[in-house]
Amino acid sequence: MPQPAEFLVYPHRAYGMDQDRYDWQPADRRPPVQLKSGAKAMAFITIPLEFFPLDPPAKPFKHPGAMVTPYPDLRHYTTRDYGNRVGVFRLLKELEAAGLKATFAVNAEIARRYAPLIERIRAGGHEIAAHGVSTAHIHHAGLSEEEERALVAETRAALPDAVTWMSPARNESFKTPDLVREAGFSICLDWESDQRPLPMRTSAGELTCLPNHYELSDFLILSTRSQSEDEWADQILEAAAQTVAEHPERGAQCFGFTLTPYITGLPFRIEALARVLTGLAAMEGLQVSTAAVVAAAFAEASQ
């Protein structure tokens, strides 16, 4: 059977993007940004703090890292929870040893359950961002607007001061940017289209997207792709060196990467983690900061 006639109709086939959240702008057609601090590049570290329920829903898909074996999958539940109990404290210790601040993307469920952890992160001067309700609450186009607005509101209630948003599994519906902006979030870590903060149009005003590079995700490199700790560390340091080195042509750029407490927080990875953090902290021309500080620095530069 042939495809229906509309399969050969291309309503968005024109110059630029096929969606109107932001405009097309290739890297070589725009003025370079110079940061007031003089930094040539900025990096931000995203640390997801996630609750993985023992009985996760399968729709619209199972969150990466969700339970694998039949209920009750105590094995995966407890290996994930290890991150929130033990691993995250190793990350905090190494961040502090290197003098760096990170952005902790926190599920509402974690904020409600693990108050001592949230207090500890705040006391360390790190940014607390919102990461949806839990890994069982994925934003997707199959939700009604009311259902999705309720998820955002529940997250907002648990994390009233957060300005940065990251969706569970970084999955969105067509309306997610509008709903999170409407709830007062001004920064989003889901879209990684650019190498500098990207202003996005929403029905409630501008939302700034920061590039949190999936290709640098510790889950992807260390777990899915099974690469070594040293290979992982080398790639993060290489990304930093490259963005700094491009400064003469491209101006200031930024990038982000994730440290997942149940992955990078394992004892045998701490040596590589320390090499990454001290390497970034010492890198000439690079400034490592939280998502909110990165967004503000680029916003200030472009005024």
Next chain:
Amino acid sequence: MTHSDPNLYDYWPYEGRPKIRWPGNKKLAFWIAPNIEYYEFDPPVNPSRSPWPRPNPDIAGYSQRDWGNRIGHWRLMDLMDKYGMRGSISLSIGLIDHHPEIIEACIARNWEFFSHGIYNTRYSYGMDEAQERAVLEDSIRSVEQATGQRIRGYLAPALTHTENTLDLIAEHDFWYSCDLFQDDQPQPLKTKTGKLVSMPYSLEVNDVITYSVQGWSPQRYTDLLKRHFDQLLKEGEESGTVMCIPLHAYLVSQPHRIRIFEEALKHIAAHSDDIWITTGAEIADHFRTHYWDESVKDIAARGVATGGTGFAPAR
């Protein structure tokens, strides 16, 4: 009805815990858990999960595990003798009947036995309380008959559980469970009765995970064991940690791996001034006797104690 949280333990931040010291003022308790398993040639099918990746009989999988018992186990035993390390055997209880020679060799070395179910091809899914009790009682009785030893630890067969598993092993006076992976220190579990310790056993440095799941090389496995050990020893200065290496002879004892694995044991043995080389039951006993009450108190003070017991939340 399912639960989103098993409620088997309370939230307890790793930072700032009371200081644990192991006997002899040691900082790290080190134990090795060789899994001595029997996988049936033609097991009954559990509706929740197939016993083998391929349809029965899965010759490749079956014979590789048999090689582990015929060849690999003896190679690993020689290596552990060389470094004076006793094993805590995660035992498929059925193996006592199939291969008594292995049991005798372990008794001769004063190794510890704990239960890993009857066969690793009999999953706990769907068992009622009486059936799970029968497995535990069979485990206790069979090991006692064969060795005179009362088992104190449990690792559910193939890591399969019911909501009752932890309560039932506590009720049967087991001292420790290897089934939970939330921490690098022992800690109290919230069972209806008993004093059941959650014992660090570790999947992350388990040879099944590193070789069969992650696909890492022998050199990389040794490298991560050394790094894992160095980090836990460093943290043990603050409060005693536990490191376990769970092993499967059908993997680690392969001729292309065993010599490279030995480098890790050599590295660990070189720190014998700081570490307690011991068994799971001895660690559990020490923790129950000296640190149980203090831990419960610290969890209430600095953690989030929610009450209730496993799968029975307070409220």
